[in-house]
Amino acid sequence: DAKTTQPPSMDCAEGRAANLPCNHSTISGNEYVYWYRQIHSQGPQYIIHGLKNNETNEMASLIITEDRKSSTLILPHATLRDTAVYYCIDLYGNNRLAFGKGNQVVVIP
Amino acid sequence: SAVISQKPSRDICQRGTSLTIQCQVDSQVTMMFWYRQQPGQSLTLIATANQGSEATYESGFVIDKFPISRPNLTFSTLTVSNMSPEDSSIYLCSVGLLAGGADTQYFGPGTRLTVL
Numbered sequence: 001d002a003k004t005t006q007p008p009s010m011d012c013a014e015g016r017a018a019n020l021p022c023n024h025s026t027i028s029g030n031e032y033v034y035w036y037r038q039i040h041s042q043g044p045q046y047i048i049h050g051l052k053n054n055e056t057n058e059m060a061s062l063i064i065t066e067d068r069k070s071s072t073l074i075l076p077h078a079t080l081r082d083t084a085v086y087y088c089i090d091l092y093g094n095n096r097l098a099f100g101k102g103n104q105v106v107v108i109p
Numbered sequence: 110s111a112v113i114s115q116k117p118s119r120d121i122c123q124r125g126t127s128l129t130i131q132c133q134v135d136s137q138v139t140m141m142f143w144y145r146q147q148p149g150q151s152l153t154l155i156a157t158a159n160q161g162s163e164a165t166y167e168s169g170f171v172i173d174k175f176p177i178s179r180p181n182l183t184f185s186t187l188t189v190s191n192m193s194p195e196d197s198s199i200y201l202c203s204v205g206l207l208a209g210g211a212d213t214q215y216f217g218p219g220t221r222l223t224v225l
Binding site (some may be wrong): 100 | 110113140142146151152154157167173176196199201203205208209210211212213214215216217219221
């Protein structure tokens with residue numbers, strides 16, 4: 001079962017930063033947090049992952065709290081194409097991903 | 110990342126028949142996984158496809174229903190056997206690659222299966 005908690009849905013304004021929260025209070029010290037998104041039943045797309053430090057790539061930034069109990073995915077300038085279900089996930093045994101219900105993010109013009 | 114392809118992309122099948130789904134990756138990978146996504150639901154891991162040995166199935170999934178082959182490090186198949194309408198789902202394969210210090214999974218486009 002997923003060990004992360006996300007809001008079921010949220011709306012974001014096009015062109016503004018989208019901040020997607022995730023709680024993972026039971027994550028262990030050496031487990032990474034991964035973010036994926038799924039656009040309309042396509043295969044999930046990897047976005048970013050992190051352990052303790054904040055991370056940034058061409059898609060997004062990941063801010064992890066110092067106690068590692070929560071994180072925030074930031075899409076710096078949301079576009080309509082960012083409308084998707086976003087999953088915050090950690091691994092369990094032997095590199096297996098446990099997908100929860102995710103956060104349905106809708107970018108509004 | 111990796112380029113992952115699946116065949117077929119979609120199919121409509123009759124109950125009681127079987128369908129084999131192929132997953133091909135453009136580089137050698139150690140870890141391959143098969144997932145199911147039922148309509149309106151999230152992804153559920155079916156099994157880990159192990160090269161050279163039997164697949165490792167998650168709770169609720171059995172080899173007789175979902176036999177898996179992994180003949181080499183770039184290819185795997187999942188068979189959905191004796192299908193019923195409840196097997197209508199999207200089936201996805203993923204591969205694990207080391208990226209940024211951690212094993213990261215990349216997913217194929219999926220196979221959309223409808224069982225009548």
